[in-house]
Structure formats: C-alpha cells, structure tokens
Amino acid sequence: MAILLLADHNPEETAKVLTAAHALKSDVDILVCGENIQTTAERSAKLNGVRQILIAEADYLAHQLAEPMADTIIALANDYDVIMAPSSSTGKNVLPRVAALLDLMQISDITAVLSPDTFKRPIYAGNAIETVRSNDHKKIITVRTASFPPTPSQNNAAPIKTITPAPNPNLSSFVKAETNKSDRPDLTSARVIISGGRGLGSQEQFMDLLLPLANKLNAALGASRAAVDAGYAPNDWQIGQTGKVVAPKLYIAVGISGAIQHLAGIMDAQIIVAINKDEEAPIMQIADYALVGDLHQIIPELEKAL
Amino acid sequence: MKIIVAVKRVVDYNIKIRVKPDNTGVDLSHVKMSMNPFDEIAVEEAIRQKESGKVSEIVLVSIGQEEAQETLRTGLAMGADRALLVTTDQTLEPLSIAKVLKAIVHEEKPDMVFLGKQAIDDDNNQTGQMLAALLGWGQATFASHLNIENGYATVTREVDNGTQTLCLPFPMVMTADLRLNEPRYTSLPNIMKAKKKNIEQKTLADLGIDTKARLAILSVEEPKPRQSGIKVANVAELVSALKQKSCI
Numbered sequence: 001m002a003i004l005l006l007a008d009h010n011p012e013e014t015a016k017v018l019t020a021a022h023a024l025k026s027d028v029d030i031l032v033c034g035e036n037i038q039t040t041a042e043r044s045a046k047l048n049g050v051r052q053i054l055i056a057e058a059d060y061l062a063h064q065l066a067e068p069m070a071d072t073i074i075a076l077a078n079d080y081d082v083i084m085a086p087s088s089s090t091g092k093n094v095l096p097r098v099a100a101l102l103d104l105m106q107i108s109d110i111t112a113v114l115s116p117d118t119f120k121r122p123i124y125a126g127n128a129i130e131t132v133r134s135n136d137h138k139k140i141i142t143v144r145t146a147s148f149p150p151t152p153s154q155n156n157a158a159p160i161k162t163i164t165p166a167p168n169p170n171l172s173s174f175v176k177a178e179t180n181k182s183d184r185p186d187l188t189s190a191r192v193i194i195s196g197g198r199g200l201g202s203q204e205q206f207m208d209l210l211l212p213l214a215n216k217l218n219a220a221l222g223a224s225r226a227a228v229d230a231g232y233a234p235n236d237w238q239i240g241q242t243g244k245v246v247a248p249k250l251y252i253a254v255g256i257s258g259a260i261q262h263l264a265g266i267m268d269a270q271i272i273v274a275i276n277k278d279e280e281a282p283i284m285q286i287a288d289y290a291l292v293g294d295l296h297q298i299i300p301e302l303e304k305a306l
Numbered sequence: 307m308k309i310i311v312a313v314k315r316v317v318d319y320n321i322k323i324r325v326k327p328d329n330t331g332v333d334l335s336h337v338k339m340s341m342n343p344f345d346e347i348a349v350e351e352a353i354r355q356k357e358s359g360k361v362s363e364i365v366l367v368s369i370g371q372e373e374a375q376e377t378l379r380t381g382l383a384m385g386a387d388r389a390l391l392v393t394t395d396q397t398l399e400p401l402s403i404a405k406v407l408k409a410i411v412h413e414e415k416p417d418m419v420f421l422g423k424q425a426i427d428d429d430n431n432q433t434g435q436m437l438a439a440l441l442g443w444g445q446a447t448f449a450s451h452l453n454i455e456n457g458y459a460t461v462t463r464e465v466d467n468g469t470q471t472l473c474l475p476f477p478m479v480m481t482a483d484l485r486l487n488e489p490r491y492t493s494l495p496n497i498m499k500a501k502k503k504n505i506e507q508k509t510l511a512d513l514g515i516d517t518k519a520r521l522a523i524l525s526v527e528e529p530k531p532r533q534s535g536i537k538v539a540n541v542a543e544l545v546s547a548l549k550q551k552s553c554i
Contacts, residue, residue, distance in 0.1 A: 089465040096435035105401045105520035131524040171444030175471040250553040288535035301541045
C-alpha cells in the first residue's frame with residue numbers, strides 16, 4: 001500500500017498530515033506542487049518515514065490552481081491506494097476534484113485513524129463525531145491537522161524526484177493575491193492564541209488591547225466571526241466551523257460569547273480561558289478558567305501581571 | 307446568462323443537535339430545518355447578479371425529501387425564477403449529489419452553477435468541487451466577491467493567508483463563502499408571489515444515476531465533553547492558575 005500526500009505550503013502542516021498517514025502503515029510519497037519549491041521539498045524530505053518526494057514545478061502551479069493540481073495528482077493516482085492532503089484552503093479546494101475524477105467519495109477532515117479504511121470525523125460543527133468506513137478501492141482523505149502532532153524531522157533526507165506536471169487546462173487563471181503579512185506565529189500552529197470578539201468594540205480597541213498581550217505571550221491573534229464581520233480583524237483570523245480549527249496549549253477568548261460555530265474551532269485547545277462580562281455566555285460554560293468582568297480593565301491588568 | 311443554484315435543507319444553524327441514544331445518527335425529529343446558510347448566500351448572489359442585469363434566469367435545485375419544497379419556496383421568495391426538486395428518501399453523499407446536479411446541468415445548460423461552500427450538517431465541503439470536476443469546468447471555491455465582465459467571471463476567494471482573485475471563462479462553478487454578501491429577508495408579498503412560482507418535481511429513479519453510498523457510517527457519538535472549569539475571581543488568580551499549568 002502506498003500513500004500520496006499533497007504537501008502544504010507550511011511544512012509544519014505537512015508534518016501533521018504525515019502523522020495521520022503513518023497511522024495507515026504504508027509507504028508515503030510527498031508531492032510538492034508549485035514554483036520555486038526546492039526549499040519546501042528539501043524540508044519535506046527530512047521528515048521521518050518518507051519514501052520519496054515528488055516535485056511538480058510549473059508557473060501555472062505557483063498559485064495552487066485546483067484544475068492543473070487535480071490533473072497532476074490524477075496522473076499519479078494509479079500508483080497509490082490513498083491520496084491525502086491537509087484540510088487547508090488548498091486541500092479542500094483540490095482533493096474533492098480529484099475524488100470525483102476518480103469516481104471516489106472523499107472523507108473530509110478526519111480527526112482519527114481507526115484502521116486503514118475507518119476514520120473519525122466531526123459533523124454538525126463538531127457537535128457529533130462520525131465513524132465512517134470507506135468501501136472505495138482507493139481512499140481520498142483530508143486531514144484536520146489540529147488533531148495530529150507533527151512528525152519530527154531527521155538528518156537523512158528522502159530522495160527527491162522531479163515529475164512533469166499535467167498541462168494547464170486553462171479553466172481558471174490567477175489574477176492577484178492579497179496576503180495578510182504578519183510576523184506573529186501562524187494560527188494553526190501557535191502554542192498560545194488570543195482571540196477577540198464583538199466585545200472589543202472597535203478595530204482600534206481590538207489591536208490596542210490584544211496586541212501587547214499577544215506580544216508578551218508570543219501568541220497568534222484570532223477572532224470570532226462577529227469580530228471579523230464588524231471589521232475588527234481580517235477574515236483569515238476567523239476561528240470556527242467555517243474558519244480555522246486550532247488546537248493550542250492555551251486559548252484566551254476575549255469578549256467572545258461562544259456560538260456553536262466558534263466553539264467548533266477550539267474544542268481541541270488544551271486550556272481555554274474566557275474573559276467576558278456576561279457570566280451566562282456559552283464560552284464561560286466550557287472554559288477551564290472563566291473570569292467575569294470588563295475586558296477593558298482586565299486585559300491591560302493581565303498584560304502587566306505577566 | 308442563466309444560473310443554477312443548488313440548495314440544501316439542513317437543521318437550523320442555531321439548533322444544538324442531539325445524538326440518538328443508539329448512536330445511529332443525529333436526532334432530526336421535531337427539529338427546526340432551514341436553508342443551509344451558505345446556500346442562502348449563493349441564492350442572494352444570483353439575485354444580485356440578475357438585478358444588475360447580468361443574469362436573465364435563476365433556477366434553484368434541491369435534492370432530498372418532499373419537505374425540501376419549503377427550502378425552494380424560501381429561495382423563490384428571495385427572487386429566484388423557478389425551482390426543481392429531485393425527490394429521494396436516501397441520504398446522498400456529495401459524489402452522488404454532484405452526479406445528479408451534472409444531469410440537471412446537461413438538461414438546463416446554465417452558464418454558472420452556484421453552491422454554498424459547505425453544508426452545516428455533514429461539513430463535507432465537496433459538492434461544488436466534485437460537480438466542476440464531473441463537468442470539466444473551472445471552479446472558484448470560497449468566493450467572497452464576484453464580478454461578471456467581458457465574458458469572464460472574476461472571483462475573489464478566501465484562502466488561508468488572505469484572499470486570491472481568479473478569472474474564469476464560462477461555464478463555471480462557484481461556491482459561496484460567508485463574506486460574499488448578506489442574504490435578504492423574504493417579505494410577505496414575495497412569499498405570496500413565490501407560491502405561484504413553479505416547482506418541477508423529478509424522482510431520483512427518473513434520472514437513472516447510480517447513487518450507492520461509498521461510505522458506511524458505523525456510529526455517531528457525542529464528542530467527549532470538556533471537564534467543567536472554574537471561575538477565577540481576578541487577574542492574579544488567573545495568572546497563578548496558568549503558571550501552575552505551565553501555560554505561560
């Protein structure tokens with residue numbers, strides 16, 4: 001049995017999917033698609049227990065367009081029993097296209113591997129956990145990376161092989177990207193996350209209050225949907241069912257009531273701290289440490305105390 | 307230009323669901339059902355494009371039980387022109403739904419198909435991508451902005467570290483993200499008018515598509531509950547508790 005693993009642009013995420021792949025006990029090849037990807041390929045090659053790295057390089061793969069990516073994977077599919085990717089925006093975009101072209105059902109967002117054909121995955125915003133067995137001859141799987149620790153690196157590197165990507169079908173073309181540059185830790189791999197909600201009141205307050213605290217804790221900044229919709233924080237900070245799913249050691253929710261959809265993104269955090277003026281807010285019921293009070297006083301006080 | 311919008315009837319997003327005691331699934335009896343929130347956004351976008359004169363007809367499609375008619379009526383009241391319901395008592399997987407939609411697309415010949423980015427019940431996030439694949443069309447998933455101009459769709463997508471803008475020729479498939487728009491409320495006169503709009507019905511059997519399930523659901527369980535926490539009185543208590551857990 002062999003697994004093809006589609007690498008993420010973030011090597012840490014690739015390492016987490018690799019842990020899920022190893023739970024299936026088989027040879028793992030990692031496919032790196034893009035432009036100028038030698039460094040990513042070399043880093044992936046050092047991950048423990050990788051058979052080989054496949055590199056598909058082309059200008060039209062630079063922006064991870066779904067159509068040529070899927071075609072490139074399809075061309076390799078004969079040699080693999082399992083095709084896996086992280087549940088990142090690229091993985092979610094590309095893999096269902098691959099699955100349909102191979103007439104297979106995808107298993108989305110797995111959180112555990114019970115056997116090579118049986119997996120756990122959350123449904124209904126994480127309010128239920130489904131155990132599914134795939135009866136397909138090949139498995140197409142996206143992995144919730146927050147549920148798996150990263151596979152460590154080693155000194156020996158797996159061989160790197162260059163492959164020819166499928167031609168660009170020209171069904172879509174890249175126009176531009178707007179990247180929110182940040183020197184903060186990445187949300188999906190941060191050890192500490194400070195997250196703000198509507199309770200912050202404005203974009204200025206959001207940054208003025210939370211940024212110094214985040215700096216002190218070397219934390220990533222996150223947000224609830226309400227805070228993003230109100231323009232306090234950029235979209236890609238959103239945590240929850242439709243945003244990012246995180247599993248930090250410490251999650252501090254500030255002025256977040258804790259709607260079902262938000263809780264879906266943080267249930268795997270080790271310690272949840274909730275700071276809210278409303279004692280009855282749902283987040284206070286699931287928090288390990290709940291502090292009732294005015295966040296405008298508490299946050300500066302907390303920053304000073306650290 | 308013609309748009310098909312695929313809509314799904316799901317448990318209302320505000321409902322805290324319960325798992326059946328025998329772990330065979332989620333208890334949906336006597337639970338409020340609504341249109342999947344992302345599908346509402348897709349319908350809204352189709353209507354806005356029609357209002358701006360770029361689209362001539364909006365056809366809604368739903369696949370499921372008879373009750374999905376209510377969902378279609380909601381979309382018709384929002385402003386869609388007509389609807390099609392493919393009835394089945396089976397719960398179909400995204401791959402099968404995509405195959406059914408493909409058959410509808412071959413009959414209706416739309417220029418675009420809009421879907422929500424995911425359904426809030428199965429949380430799969432697959433159908434739109436699968437449909438695009440089966441049709442051999444381009445796909446623009448997680449869309450937060452759409453502009454139709456000079457025979458192309460320019461779509462801004464929400465991606466992990468910001469946004470990405472793509473340009474696609476027609477026909478194409480787009481899946482709606484939260485930020486695409488704010489769906490309108492349906493007014494009483496529009497609800498009354500929607501009752502006169504046509505909902506054509508087909509049965510799944512009419513279409514002759516193999517919809518055999520590929521995945522077997524072995525069990526559905528409650529997630530492990532978090533241990534209940536404690537209330538701390540002040541910042542000092544919080545800091546010392548976090549230090550004890552070596553979190554900070």
